[in-house]
Amino acid sequence: MPSAPRSAAGKLQAERLKAEKAAEAGRSAKAAIAAPTKFAPTESAPTKSASAEAKPEKAGPAKAEPTTAESERTPPDTAAESRRTPLSRLRGLPLPGSEGRALAKAARERRRFERGEVRRFTKRARRRRTIALVTAGSLVLLALVVAAAAYSPLMAVKTIEITGTQRVSAQDIQDSLADQVGVPLTLVDRAAVGRVLGSYPLVRSYSVQTRPPSTLIVSVVERTPVGVIADGAEFDLVDPAGVVIETAPAAQEGYPLLSTPTGSASGAAFRATARVLLTLPESLESQVASAAATTGDDVSLTLADGAVVFWGGSDDSALKAVVLEKLMAATDPAAVASYDVSSPEAAVVARR
Template identity: 75%
Template sequence: MPGAEQRAVARAARTRRRFERGEVRRFTRRARRRRLTALVVAGSLVLLAIVVAVAAYSPLMAVRTIEITGTSRIDAVALEDSLSDQIGVPLTLVDREAVGDVIGGYPLIQSYSLQTRPPSTLVVSVVERTPVGVLLNGDRFDLVDSAGVVIETSDTAPAGYPTLTTPSGGATGTAFHSLARVLLTLPASLDGRVAAVTATTGDDVTLTLGDGAVVMWGGPDRSAQKAVVLEKLMAATDPAEVSSYDVSSPAAAVVGRR
């Protein structure tokens, strides 16, 4: 019996050692697989970064075309030519500050945005200033936007825009800024129908329509509501019988008869 017990103990010890060696081998294989997977992933990421970097800075991804959008009064070809120093520059290295400096030299541009379109196009989208009216400047006429920026100057008043009259005679002061705000909120139905706009203060904007009727607007406050009320009054009355519309207090608007 003692011999049998010793043999059983020896077998158990051998079995345990075989199990332990197997576990060590399995752990070693798993560790090798994890290391190999990590190396493959890291290598792939490095390769991808190299490919992206080479592509981004490659002459194949350089600016070859400059596309200008959104222009009307501005000469798009001239603007494109003024940005020609960006030709040949990789899309990722376009000098946005230099582009901004060039565009800053165009007073008719109110805002702009840049977009790179692979493989080789730089898109410049501009928003031009919107004219609101005409100011008499000596014996010439300045077409201005709501900020008072001169869009163009001509010997005759541009058609389709109201003449603007302020105490300063120019695009400065509270009166001008109030009438400009009012003009920006006028309903589309009045496009081309306003012949003149005057203001002596910030609260007494007055519009004169092409048929001679006067619109007493007041200040720029509640302009959206005033515009709705004015449209309803004009739709409900015969223009030939109306001399004025007073919407300065939109809740108590008054129509003056001829």
């Protein structure tokens, strides 16, 4: 029957095609294993190859045997490769060829960069911590040194200097402050110094300074006397604030005798007179013998030669002093009875 050989030939052809496909699959698997990317094949590839190899064995034709032989020619290191942890489990599906190598290289570079960043950050943090510790330690050490030096006997008071005194005895002030000798400069009792200086009426203000290693400096500002006020049988030397600086049985020389309605160093008349005397230049101040006022606007000065200066109020005192100096320079003082500078722009000179 002619149909039987034809069907047998068709079956043989079909088996041959299947064998070729199986061989091609085996070669693909072998090429994937031998690729330099070192990506392990997935578990599905060997399964497919095994199924392809199994089909020719069922058919049994002689020409299917090369497929089995080729599939059995797998390199001996395939088992070792399969035991390695496949990269696909960590990074996804394997990528063949140059693309896989590029991704692997990028991953290595990324890990290298991350390690470098961690090291750099750690080094920077360590450096900052070291700087902070060194700075804190230096400050603590400096504080300890300063504290030790400040409370050391080497920095105790040994000398007391008094400056700015004229009427007050500097030696008396030093003797009054003797209890501060031996005290560390940083522990000087400034309140005690203030109490001592406050007991001196002539002291208007003061300042206390320390000069290492062992000197205490007290700078005194004395009260400035402006005149003398008669108080019964005695005379009080007073300053512009009305504070009595000194009391004597006779008027102190070099200071004008002050006359006020109250007879004391108080009131508007006294304050106006004191302001006028403070603005006088030294050349005029030395010529004033007395000053009087009944209000704050009628201050008058009597010069040593007997001439009277009508000053008026204490306003524009600097200008009035300049005008008076010019009038005295332009006239014969012996022929002048009075100078009226209460209106400095229209000063008047009255002759004897």
